[in-house]
Amino acid sequence: MRIAFLLTVLGGAIFYTYIAFTDLGFMTRTGRLGPGFFPRVVGLGIVVFTLWALFDALRDARLSAQGAAVTGPGDAHSTGRWRDAATLMGLAVGYGILLPIFGGFVATVIYMLIALSIINSGKHLLNVILAIVIPAGVYLLFDRILNASMPPAMFDIIPF
Amino acid sequence: MDLFANLLMGLELAINPINIAYLLVGSMVGMIVGVIPGFGPSAGLAILLPITIGMDPVGATMMLAAIYYGSMYGGTITSILLNTPGESATVASTFDGYPMAKAGRAGPALVMQAVASFVGGTVGVIMITLLAPAFAQVSRSFGPPEYFLLAAMGMLTLVVMIGNHWKLGVISALIGFALGTVGVDLETGQGRYTFGSPDLIGGIYFIPIAIGLFGLGELFYAFYSGMHKSESGGLIDYSKEKEFWPNRNDFLSTRWTMVRGSILGFVVGVMPGAGATIASLMAYSTERSLSKTPENFGKGEMAGLVAPESANNAASSGAMIPLLTLGIPGSASTAVLLAAFIMWGLRPGPLFMGQNPELAWGLIASMYLGNVALLAISIFAIPLFVQIIKVPYRILGPVIVVICTLGTFVVHASFVEVGLMFAAGIAGFFMRLYGFSPAALVLALVLGPLAEQALRQTLTISRGSFGIFLDRPASVWIMVVTAALLLILPIMGKIGSRAGKAERAGG
Numbered sequence: 144m145r146i147a148f149l150l151t152v153l154g155g156a157i158f159y160t161y162i163a164f165t166d167l168g169f170m171t172r173t174g175r176l177g178p179g180f181f182p183r184v185v186g187l188g189i190v191v192f193t194l195w196a197l198f199d200a201l202r203d204a205r206l207s208a209q210g211a212a213v214t215g216p217g218d219a220h221s222t223g224r225w226r227d228a229a230t231l232m233g234l235a236v237g238y239g240i241l242l243p244i245f246g247g248f249v250a251t252v253i254y255m256l257i258a259l260s261i262i263n264s265g266k267h268l269l270n271v272i273l274a275i276v277i278p279a280g281v282y283l284l285f286d287r288i289l290n291a292s293m294p295p296a297m298f299d300i301i302p303f
Numbered sequence: 304m305d306l307f308a309n310l311l312m313g314l315e316l317a318i319n320p321i322n323i324a325y326l327l328v329g330s331m332v333g334m335i336v337g338v339i340p341g342f343g344p345s346a347g348l349a350i351l352l353p354i355t356i357g358m359d360p361v362g363a364t365m366m367l368a369a370i371y372y373g374s375m376y377g378g379t380i381t382s383i384l385l386n387t388p389g390e391s392a393t394v395a396s397t398f399d400g401y402p403m404a405k406a407g408r409a410g411p412a413l414v415m416q417a418v419a420s421f422v423g424g425t426v427g428v429i430m431i432t433l434l435a436p437a438f439a440q441v442s443r444s445f446g447p448p449e450y451f452l453l454a455a456m457g458m459l460t461l462v463v464m465i466g467n468h469w470k471l472g473v474i475s476a477l478i479g480f481a482l483g484t485v486g487v488d489l490e491t492g493q494g495r496y497t498f499g500s501p502d503l504i505g506g507i508y509f510i511p512i513a514i515g516l517f518g519l520g521e522l523f524y525a526f527y528s529g530m531h532k533s534e535s536g537g538l539i540d541y542s543k544e545k546e547f548w549p550n551r552n553d554f555l556s557t558r559w560t561m562v563r564g565s566i567l568g569f570v571v572g573v574m575p576g577a578g579a580t581i582a583s584l585m586a587y588s589t590e591r592s593l594s595k596t597p598e599n600f601g602k603g604e605m606a607g608l609v610a611p612e613s614a615n616n617a618a619s620s621g622a623m624i625p626l627l628t629l630g631i632p633g634s635a636s637t638a639v640l641l642a643a644f645i646m647w648g649l650r651p652g653p654l655f656m657g658q659n660p661e662l663a664w665g666l667i668a669s670m671y672l673g674n675v676a677l678l679a680i681s682i683f684a685i686p687l688f689v690q691i692i693k694v695p696y697r698i699l700g701p702v703i704v705v706i707c708t709l710g711t712f713v714v715h716a717s718f719v720e721v722g723l724m725f726a727a728g729i730a731g732f733f734m735r736l737y738g739f740s741p742a743a744l745v746l747a748l749v750l751g752p753l754a755e756q757a758l759r760q761t762l763t764i765s766r767g768s769f770g771i772f773l774d775r776p777a778s779v780w781i782m783v784v785t786a787a788l789l790l791i792l793p794i795m796g797k798i799g800s801r802a803g804k805a806e807r808a809g810g
Contacts (some may be wrong), residue, residue, distance in 0.1 A: 145737045159481055162496060171491055175763050178488035178495055181755040185484065189477045196470050228527035232729055235519065235704045237723050242708070243718055251705055258701035262531065277702055278728065281709060290357060293715035 167194030246296025313664030333373020376651030401608030427620020479747025522730020568614030572621025575633030584799030
């Protein structure tokens, strides 16, 4: 996964640098440094350092693969850890999708209900209470006390 | 005499019911943020920054500063009662704080950490009062070359402190610089990396990135680490102890420890990149080497708790000096504070104290009051914080997602920024997992546009010659100081981490 992450960074860096060299001028017509000067330096820097880090990661991976051949398969515990983090990421992104559809308050209630029933499973009463009390508190804080409007709904279910 | 007049003016401004209320709320929230393991001041500040939108800048600044230094107070409570530091700057407090609590002296440990934090914080503010005007005076002659060098100093010192993963730190910083180039180029008016999107013309806003990296990224990592599965079991119940208050000997034996820790912490805090964690570990190491009974350290020695506590609070005050007088944040937390200032249309730097005396001195005066408030809160509200420690992460997690998401939305009412925040959160998780530095990215995102503008102005002035950096005495001095810091900081980091490793091995 580390190598995949570094490859993603490298891909982004190459794209960034390509734009810097093709779309942005190094100098302006008046002879001053242009909008492409800084991005070119930064982009090349990311590419060089990411390649270097990638080389290190590949070397480490080869060494650990040799170690794993001696010690046996890796830990199953890490799969569970990935699952927990990925679940929360999925729930968070789902909340982001619900927000423009149902608006701040309703989307928060739905999200809290789903999230708590998965993460804090078995405690139904507590989860329902929290799924109502927390969005209400957040609504009061942002919408009423701070006068900062909550996300509007595509479909208005409740009148406020 | 100007100093006292300015301080009095600041106090007059700070002592009004609304500002005091903001200060108390900030102190309380800061302590709560500090109590939650895995969430430090930068996460707290980033998540709560949107709440200050619409507030009066003076009150908002006071509140955010109180969250910043309040989190240092709160982080120690879990170090003492649970052997789990609320944040990295309170790791050293577990070495002797937890053994004291296990030995039935949790009450005195909690009170003494509050007193030490108060002394450290107050000494730090006194030093700011005395030194900030002098720093501002010196830096008044600075021009674009010096600003570029200061930004470079801020970045280099942070990256050098990353240690073994410095290459990943450099990549993180460069990604931050790259994100900072998105938007319209101010000199030519040409769009850069906007891809025709009107949402990107103004650039990538700092708040969604900071909330994503520090708020969601840390939260995802906490879940990956399995923190949501652990209960607060092992929490020491201090209420059953016979003595809550420290005895006379506790105060007398540690009075000079507090002074030494405060001064050392402040000096380390002023240096960009060093920060409260290094300060606390160095203070612990120093105190043990000065002690007549070093063998008692790690077994519940009061000086072993007091030294890092006074140092980390003094360091957080010290870090305000380069922020206020040079406009250069030395850490992720102060980068978030700088972004807050910019959000309110203010620009910390050499002219800041002269042009905004009310705000600058109001903030400094509020830090005196904030430390007094935090001393009281951190002693008398301990039962409340113990209840907060008991709230499991599996309930806190979804709540933090809600606050991060809605907090991002309310700034510009933009769903694009909410999307950016989620992307930054997922990227932040992987960065944390693989040894990248979210702090370097955020610092570079804040400093990048300033550094680019300063560099282009410098090279315009010099007609493209880099020799200008050697022609100006101020520039040469900054380069000398940067070189010295690049040599000193890794040594300080090694001293600190050696003290930490030795204690963990011993404990």
